[in-house]
Amino acid sequence: MSQLKGNLMFGQSGGPTSVINASAAGVFLEALKHSDVIEKVFGAAHGIVGILNEDFYDINQEDPAELELLKYTPSSALGSVRYKMADPAKDETDYRRLLEVFRKYNIRYFFYNGGNDSMDTCNKISKFMQKSGWEIRCMGVPKTIDNDLFGTDHCPGFASAAKYLATSTMEVFLDATVYNNTQITILEVMGRNAGWLTAATALANMKGLGPDLIYLPEIPVDLEQIRQDIAKVFEEKGKVIVAISEGVKTTDGKFLPELSGEVAVDAFGHKQMGGTGEVLATFLKDNFDTKIRTIEFSLLQRCAAHLASSNDIDEAFEAGAMAVRKAVEGMTDHMIGFQRAEGSEYKVEYITIPLDKVANTERKVPREWINEAGNQINEHFYEYALPLIQGEPARPLEDSLPRFAKLKKVKYKA
Amino acid sequence: MSQLKGNLMFGQSGGPTSVINASAAGVFLEALKHSDVIEKVFGAAHGIVGILNEDFYDINQEDPAELELLKYTPSSALGSVRYKMADPAKDETDYRRLLEVFRKYNIRYFFYNGGNDSMDTCNKISKFMQKSGWEIRCMGVPKTIDNDLFGTDHCPGFASAAKYLATSTMEVFLDATVYNNTQITILEVMGRNAGWLTAATALANMKGLGPDLIYLPEIPVDLEQIRQDIAKVFEEKGKVIVAISEGVKTTDGKFLPELSGEVAVDAFGHKQMGGTGEVLATFLKDNFDTKIRTIEFSLLQRCAAHLASSNDIDEAFEAGAMAVRKAVEGMTDHMIGFQRAEGSEYKVEYITIPLDKVANTERKVPREWINEAGNQINEHFYEYALPLIQGEPARPLEDSLPRFAKLKKVKYKA
Numbered sequence: 013m014s015q016l017k018g019n020l021m022f023g024q025s026g027g028p029t030s031v032i033n034a035s036a037a038g039v040f041l042e043a044l045k046h047s048d049v050i051e052k053v054f055g056a057a058h059g060i061v062g063i064l065n066e067d068f069y070d071i072n073q074e075d076p077a078e079l080e081l082l083k084y085t086p087s088s089a090l091g092s093v094r095y096k097m098a099d100p101a102k103d104e105t106d107y108r109r110l111l112e113v114f115r116k117y118n119i120r121y122f123f124y125n126g127g128n129d130s131m132d133t134c135n136k137i138s139k140f141m142q143k144s145g146w147e148i149r150c151m152g153v154p155k156t157i158d159n160d161l162f163g164t165d166h167c168p169g170f171a172s173a174a175k176y177l178a179t180s181t182m183e184v185f186l187d188a189t190v191y192n193n194t195q196i197t198i199l200e201v202m203g204r205n206a207g208w209l210t211a212a213t214a215l216a217n218m219k220g221l222g223p224d225l226i227y228l229p230e231i232p233v234d235l236e237q238i239r240q241d242i243a244k245v246f247e248e249k250g251k252v253i254v255a256i257s258e259g260v261k262t263t264d265g266k267f268l269p270e271l272s273g274e275v276a277v278d279a280f281g282h283k284q285m286g287g288t289g290e291v292l293a294t295f296l297k298d299n300f301d302t303k304i305r306t307i308e309f310s311l312l313q314r315c316a317a318h319l320a321s322s323n324d325i326d327e328a329f330e331a332g333a334m335a336v337r338k339a340v341e342g343m344t345d346h347m348i349g350f351q352r353a354e355g356s357e358y359k360v361e362y363i364t365i366p367l368d369k370v371a372n373t374e375r376k377v378p379r380e381w382i383n384e385a386g387n388q389i390n391e392h393f394y395e396y397a398l399p400l401i402q403g404e405p406a407r408p409l410e411d412s413l414p415r416f417a418k419l420k421k422v423k424y425k426a
Numbered sequence: 427m428s429q430l431k432g433n434l435m436f437g438q439s440g441g442p443t444s445v446i447n448a449s450a451a452g453v454f455l456e457a458l459k460h461s462d463v464i465e466k467v468f469g470a471a472h473g474i475v476g477i478l479n480e481d482f483y484d485i486n487q488e489d490p491a492e493l494e495l496l497k498y499t500p501s502s503a504l505g506s507v508r509y510k511m512a513d514p515a516k517d518e519t520d521y522r523r524l525l526e527v528f529r530k531y532n533i534r535y536f537f538y539n540g541g542n543d544s545m546d547t548c549n550k551i552s553k554f555m556q557k558s559g560w561e562i563r564c565m566g567v568p569k570t571i572d573n574d575l576f577g578t579d580h581c582p583g584f585a586s587a588a589k590y591l592a593t594s595t596m597e598v599f600l601d602a603t604v605y606n607n608t609q610i611t612i613l614e615v616m617g618r619n620a621g622w623l624t625a626a627t628a629l630a631n632m633k634g635l636g637p638d639l640i641y642l643p644e645i646p647v648d649l650e651q652i653r654q655d656i657a658k659v660f661e662e663k664g665k666v667i668v669a670i671s672e673g674v675k676t677t678d679g680k681f682l683p684e685l686s687g688e689v690a691v692d693a694f695g696h697k698q699m700g701g702t703g704e705v706l707a708t709f710l711k712d713n714f715d716t717k718i719r720t721i722e723f724s725l726l727q728r729c730a731a732h733l734a735s736s737n738d739i740d741e742a743f744e745a746g747a748m749a750v751r752k753a754v755e756g757m758t759d760h761m762i763g764f765q766r767a768e769g770s771e772y773k774v775e776y777i778t779i780p781l782d783k784v785a786n787t788e789r790k791v792p793r794e795w796i797n798e799a800g801n802q803i804n805e806h807f808y809e810y811a812l813p814l815i816q817g818e819p820a821r822p823l824e825d826s827l828p829r830f831a832k833l834k835k836v837k838y839k840a
Contacts, residue, residue: 183732187728318733412817
């Protein structure tokens with residue numbers, strides 16, 4: 013192992029989660045232990061854009077107790093960003109600028125925390141730095157409620173969102189079935205291409221309080237088939253709860269909101285430009301003489317740290333800390349991932365996956381975990397997801413409200 | 427005190443809350459202690475309609491441990507109803523039928539759990555029974571997240587909804603301000619006529635993570651004024667969080683969704699029939715070149731038992747138990763209410779209020795608790811609401827998901 017001395021830069025990217033800051037805590041608290049090789053620890057303001065703009069925080073000035081509180085603080089404490097780096101084969105401008113900043117601040121450790129796009133960014137940066145001869149250890153730290161990163165059993169952030177969705181679905185079930193009249197309730201869940209989050213509402217079915225029907229992006233939908241599915245449940249029970257992913261597509265490959273123009277003009281007479289749930293509700297209104305209510309979990313599902321899973325927090329923290337340890341040991345160009353240990357008890361083993369294998373490959377819900385009709389989730393998913401959501405974190409409170417981390421966020425000036 | 431022997435009928439009515447079943451637990455567990463006078467305990471299926479249809483559950487057959495779990499189980503375990511009794515001066519049909527059922531099942535204790543409309547129902551029934559000479563003790567048990575019942579400091583259900591709203595607002599604040607671009611986030615909160623719930627989002631301001639602007643039904647709004655308010659914050663911070671009650675009315679006395687027809691034709695060119703938040707978002711889209719996101723807390727705010735306040739649970743339980751004790755002692759025709767004890771420490775004293783004083787009188791947020799501009803809440807509200815949301819209940823879990831009460835719900839047959 014070759015020792016590499018220098019400074020560390022960490023950035024957060026993409027949609028935040030309940031536990032993304034737990035990974036930041038893992039990176040920071042571990043990095044601060046390695047002051048023999050990691051001299052300064054920086055946190056980029058708004059990810060890669062903060063580095064390009066030399067806009068970053070001096071983490072050495074933070075109170076370690078507040079860094080610890082990051083474990084229970086949702087959203088990206090350093091600020092996030094959605095910035096697509098150009099293909100370096102076509103345009104090296106951003107990469108040259110990054111190299112300039114890395115040289116100026118002697119950045120020898122670069123850690124990027126995010127989902128598919130962010131791992132792609134991390135991969136491109138890693139490869140460019142290799143090519144340019146700037147010795148640096150680039151590591152990806154996984155994060156996404158979408159749970160769709162390749163090569164890892166699951167992704168930090170998913171479990172807490174899943175726990176929030178399962179719990180809220182159980183609660184909504186009780187509310188939505190309380191009156192002595194009929195009702196259709198539509199739950200719209202995030203997930204543009206993969207149905208992991210929507211599937212999580214099925215955990216409520218384990219307790220008898222879940223959706224009657226579940227539609228994922230993995231299975232193309234047909235509105236008429238959905239109507240028939242709902243009609244069947246409606247006839248039997250009078251109350252129907254449907255969970256639908258915002259990312260479901262029709263057999264023609266269209267998102268439901270894309271249909272609304274068509275729907276308005278050709279078939280159903282409505283002018284509607286809402287989300288997926290609203291489009292479905294509008295369609296159903298012509299077919300069912302009953303109250304129809306759409307609940308969009310919206311941002312709530314990705315920031316509800318008050319229902320985080322301890323397993324998720326611990327793993328997110330460890331993923332960050334592990335990335336630092338691996339890099340200090342000499343590793344570069346990899347993302348930390350999880351593998352389930354053998355045995356009946358749930359235990360995670362930390363693995364490393366080459367960044368170019370991770371970048372831009374999406375992992376979907378296996379077909380065998382979805383029923384044949386494509387409208388319900390089966391026990392394979394329960395076995396997979398239930399261990400992930402376990403454990404109640406000792407989240408600190410003040411006046412019975414969350415006590416989130418308060419960082420000083422001192423900007424570093426060279 | 428005159429002893430009255432017979433059976434007890436309890437019904438739940440109106441919109442459910444996180445703690446409405448805690449009052450049911452209070453009524454049932456206390457009533458079961460008084461088997462010397464209360465022989466059988468019944469729970470009406472879907473409130474008053476269940477009584478009219480002789481459709482009710484035999485609570486004596488329930489496991490007391492499950493009745494205890496009702497404290498942590500949201501929504502109305504017996505089923506709720508929205509049924510407006512006729513004015514008995516005009517049509518006595520329902521009241522005569524109730525009397526028939528009360529006679530048939532020897533109902534001598536009648537307890538009704540609900541908000542304004544339900545207390546009106548309870549009052550009418552009480553007065554009719556008095557007139558008819560059927561000796562019965564009728565008591566109202568308060569319940570409403572809207573917190574607008576007259577004569578009581580606050581209402582069971584409000585505090586837990588307020589805690590959920592404050593916590594979720596803090597979490598959404600962190601998420602909605604995470605990117606390095608501008609954004610307007612609209613939070614739509616329940617409350618048709620009173621702004622208590624919307625005001626609860628202001629508790630997040632105590633932690634620096636609350637809405638910039640808050641609009642309640644108590645203050646008529648003007649869309650152009652809201653636009654100006656938002657523009658001011660937007661210019662300064664680039665990110666604006668607005669909490670708005672579904673029940674805000676314009677200076678012309680119209681709900682925002684009622685405007686959408688007008689808005690489409692005369693002024694803003696949109697065809698929109700969404701909720702209040704969506705109408706505001708549509709209006710703002712023409713005025714701000716930025717991302718605008720609406721989050722509707724919908725049913726989530728009234729059934730989120732996972733964030734209930736212990737104070738709320740305890741008080742809801744006690745309100746039910748107290749109603750039984752008072753009735754056994756000879757009281758009738760009253761609702762249980764809360765009064766804050768003198769002294770700096772929060773403590774509640776239970777009071778009784780004549781039903782005819784409560785019925786159909788609404789309590790609003792005092793004008794002095796709202797800032798002069800009518801777009802923010804001040805410290806008077808914090809002092810009022812903060813004690814109410816205190817305490818984390820030891821809610822039972824199973825697989826890290828809620829373990830809600832499982833009632834047998836055995837139908838009683840005479």
